[in-house]
Amino acid sequence: MREIVLDTETTGLDPFQGHRLIEIGCVEIVNRRLTNRRFHRYVNPGRPVDRGAVDVHGIEDDFLAKQPRFAEVAHEFLEFVKGAELVIHNADFDVEFINHELRRIDGVPHQIRDCCAVLDTLALARRMHPGQRNSLDALAKRYNVDNSKRDLHGALLDAQILTDIYLLMTGGQVSLSLDSGGESAANGASRADERLDRTGLELPVQLASADELLAHEALLAKIAKRSGRVLDWGGSETPNLAPPASAAA
Numbered sequence: 001m002r003e004i005v006l007d008t009e010t011t012g013l014d015p016f017q018g019h020r021l022i023e024i025g026c027v028e029i030v031n032r033r034l035t036n037r038r039f040h041r042y043v044n045p046g047r048p049v050d051r052g053a054v055d056v057h058g059i060e061d062d063f064l065a066k067q068p069r070f071a072e073v074a075h076e077f078l079e080f081v082k083g084a085e086l087v088i089h090n091a092d093f094d095v096e097f098i099n100h101e102l103r104r105i106d107g108v109p110h111q112i113r114d115c116c117a118v119l120d121t122l123a124l125a126r127r128m129h130p131g132q133r134n135s136l137d138a139l140a141k142r143y144n145v146d147n148s149k150r151d152l153h154g155a156l157l158d159a160q161i162l163t164d165i166y167l168l169m170t171g172g173q174v175s176l177s178l179d180s181g182g183e184s185a186a187n188g189a190s191r192a193d194e195r196l197d198r199t200g201l202e203l204p205v206q207l208a209s210a211d212e213l214l215a216h217e218a219l220l221a222k223i224a225k226r227s228g229r230v231l232d233w234g235g236s237e238t239p240n241l242a243p244p245a246s247a248a249a
Contacts, residue, residue, distance in 0.1 A: 001030070001031055001032075001085070002028070002029070002030050002083065002084045002085070003028075003029040003030075003084055003085045003086075003087050003119075004026050004027070004028055004029070004039075004080070004084040004085070004086050004087065004116070005026065005027045005029065005086075005087045005088075005159045005160075005162050005166060006024070006025070006026045006027075006081070006087065006088050006094060006159060007024075007025050007088070007089070007094065007155040007156070007158040007159040007162065008021055008023060008024050008025075008094045008097055008098070009021075009022050009023040009053075009056075009057045009059060009153060009154065009155050010022060010053065010097055011045050011047060011048070011049045011050055011053055012049075012050040012052070012053050013053075015096055015097050015100035016100075018047065019045075019047075019050075019097075020043075020045035020046065020047060020070075020097075020100075020101070021043055021045065021070055021097050021098070021100075021101050022042060022043055022044075022045050022049065022057075022059055022064055023040075023041070023042050023043070023057070023059065023154070023155040023156075024039065024040070024041055024043070024073075024077060024098075025038075025039070025040050025154070025155030025156030025158065025160075026038060026039035026040070026080060026081065026159060027156075027159045027160055027163045028080075028084075029087075029163065029167075032171065034163065037080075038156065039076075039077060039080040039081075040155070040156045041067075041068070041073045041076075041077070042059070042063070042064060042067040043064070043067055043068060043069060043070045043073060044064050044065060044066075044067045044068060044069050045064060046069065048061050049061055049064070056152065057152055057153040057154060058152040070101045070104075070105075071104065071105050074102065074105055074108055075108070078108060078109070078115060081112075081115060081116050082115050082116070083115070083116070084116055084117075085116060085117040085118070085119055086112070086116045086117065086118045086119065087119045087121060087162070087163075087166055088119070088120060088121065089120070089121045089122050089136055089158075089162050090120065090122045091118050091119070091120035091121075091122070091123075092120070095112055095113070095118060098112045099111055099112055121139075121162060121165070121166055122134060124169065124170075125139055125169065128169065129142070136158060136161060136162060136165070137150070139165045139169075140161055140165060143164070143168045143169065145161060145164045145168070147161050
């Protein structure tokens with residue numbers, strides 16, 4: 001199974017007010033293991049970035065003016081994500097911005113869901129942790145994922161953090177590399193693909209001794225006397241219509 005963990009940064013909050021994408025970061029997972037494949041591009045939005053957005057991600061207009069337009073990287077992006085499941089935190093936000101950019105380009109799908117399935121980790125976290133904060137920072141703290149470098153938001157950094165969170169949320173496995181076999185440093189979790197070699201292993205069966213059997217029978221007799229039932233733990237209980245000894249006394 002191929003999954004792409006994706007995050008974006010933008011000039012503002014609403015594409016319908018003319019805001020645009022400025023950064024896309026993607027991390028590839030295959031069969032719950034990290035590969036070394038990434039997609040990371042800054043793009044020139046052709047408009048200023050709101051100061052409030054700069055305060056969040058720190059990406060300035062002068063830097064973006066030197067970057068390609070989205071139309072110049074769109075085919076490369078679509079080829080990278082095609083056929084995968086996109087894993088996105090608060091997916092509706094990123095998906096709408098991506099769709100808004102795709103609609104500006106002829107000859108490409110205008111809905112990213114035409115190319116990919118989409119999994120929203122925010123919706124998943126709300127089901128798993130109802131009534132709790134489920135922001136990326138809150139989840140990183142809950143799952144002991146290191147986000148100490150996240151002074152500012154960044155698409156690739158946030159996608160990498162979300163990758164570790166997502167793998168822990170959905171099975172306890174921290175990101176592993178297909179190519180290097182290396183393990184990420186999140187929480188020191190054990191590798192899920194390691195298995196004990198049980199070849200030739202025979203588990204001993206310890207039978208009760210004669211003294212233990214006698215003690216067991218004595219205990220059953222004591223329970224039967226107090227409960228008024230003759231116990232047969234190999235099958236059924238036989239009612240004893242005589243009153244218990246304590247009631248007869």
